[in-house]
Amino acid sequence: MLDIAFIRENPDIVRAAIKNKNREGIDLDRILVLAEERKNNANEISEINRQRNVAQEARDGEAGKRLKEELKAVEEKHQATEKELVSLLIKIPNIPSADTPIGPDESGNVVIRQWGEKPQFPFAPKAHWDLGKNLGIIDGEKAAEVSGARFVYLKGDMALLEMALMRFGFDTLISEETLKKIIDGAGLTVSSKPFTPVIPPILMRSQVMNRMARLDPIDERYYFEKDDMVFVGSAEHTLGPLHMDEILKEEDLPLRYAAMTPAFRREAGAAGKDTRGILRLHQFDKLEMETFSKPEDGLAEQNLMVAIQEYLLQQLKLPYQVVSICTGDMGFPDQRQIDIETWMPGQDAYRETNTSDYIGGFQARRLNSRVRRTDGTLEPVHMNDATAFSQRPLAAILENNQHEDGTITIPEVLRPYMGGREKIEAKK
RNA sequence: GGAGAGGUGGCUGAGUGGUCGAAGGCACCGGUUUCGAAAACCGGCAUCUGGGAAACUGGAUCGAGGGUUCAAAUCCCUCCCUCUCCGCCA
DSSP states (O other): OOOHHHHHHOHHHHHHHHHHTTOOOOOHHHHHHHHHHHHHHHHHHHHHHHHHHHHHHTTOHHHHHHHHHHHHHHHHHHHHHHHHHHHHHTTSOOOOOTTSOOOSSGGGOEEEEEESOOOOOSSOOOOHHHHHHHHTOEEHHHHHHHTOTTOOEEOTHHHHHHHHHHHHHHHHHTOHHHHHHHHHHHTOOOOOOOOEEEOOOSEEEHHHHHHTTOOOSGGGSOEETTTTEEEOSSTHHHHGGGGTTEEEEGGGOOEEEEEEEEEEOOOTTOTTSSOSTTSSOSEEEEEEEEEEEOGGGHHHHHHHHHHHHHHHHHHTTOOEEEEEOOTTTSOTTOSEEEEEEEEETTTTEEEEEEEEEEEETHHHHHHTEEEEOTTSOEEEOEEEEEEEEESHHHHHHHHHTBOTTSOEEOOGGGGGGGTTOOEEOOOO
């Protein structure tokens, strides 16, 4: 949710954001009228209450009764205004950052840099679903019988590889030394405070998800009506509300958290897309980063998130490109979205493996997560969320490190987590 | 799931219809004392919000929402949460 004062002062910026993010049809003038009405009603209520307090003091039952009726009428009006205002307000998307490309859809995204050499194969490289099936480490068929489409069993070395990947990610995020190295390497000036590892809930109240501006579209969520709860679509959804209704101390910022959880997505509207392999599942594991920072540090914080993502992929020696997501393709609460696409030779394409969302104070405003500044004022804390690793890099490892005989070379950095082994081979 | 007890300021804890935004204690801030510190003593100290340059001042807030009443932290209803015991369970 945007700050109403900001909307009042910058209607043109807000209008542009609505248009560029393809959210037309929002009546901004109505919002401004309602905001004015709300303020007037609040003042009126305040005045009636003052008179009521006087009447109480005087034990004046007659005046008290009359004022109570008056109050009731104004309060009803006030609540109706408030309700309509908030319902309109939460439809306004966050304002894209100045460096976000303007574009209608993913065709407007801009590749900002590429890293790594695409591997050359003296044979036709296979896609990970074929590699995984042949090695007996990805089983989509049995999963389909048991759970339906878009589920898989990861077995044997694939299961171990995932644990290795996630553990490597965690170890990177909780090491101040490594973070320092990453920060220096990227030429950033941000805190090197390490991430706190968290095991968060993956079921949450729908209301809180709504305060994260992530409930809509509800079709994308697994919703348990009886309990009014939803499955998280990402650990972001329960890490973000970790400080709701709190006032944070400026000196405690940044706060950084990392959590690996299953993520659940209904993939409504993605029918027929990526039906093979592990790129688009209803349930997948993801190691997520979530940070809370001072408003002025929020953008630099996102740059750190991206630097970490790049470091992780570089350590795996996976070629990738960094993409600045344009206005028409970016998330509703995002101020700036940077994706990383990793090269998948079996599909002859870069595929999205990481995303990082700079949210600014957009979620914090509804979550009521604020920071007390040294001058005593309160501001919404700025939030960033970003993928460290999902399961998608596993697909990239399989495809990039494959051999003609179908075996896979395990990335060096993951070997210590896999008993020092160098290769994944078919079980004899 | 069953039974019971609770949710009050940064913490603790009193408060069962008006004099309560809320005693006392702890913590914190300032002062006296001291060479300095501790202790003791004195004073201050919730949050949000409208108006105002400020001094100051109006309003709201005792888990959330609704109700009774001229008046609610206090009475009634609904919901949420926490704790204890039992049941069940990893």
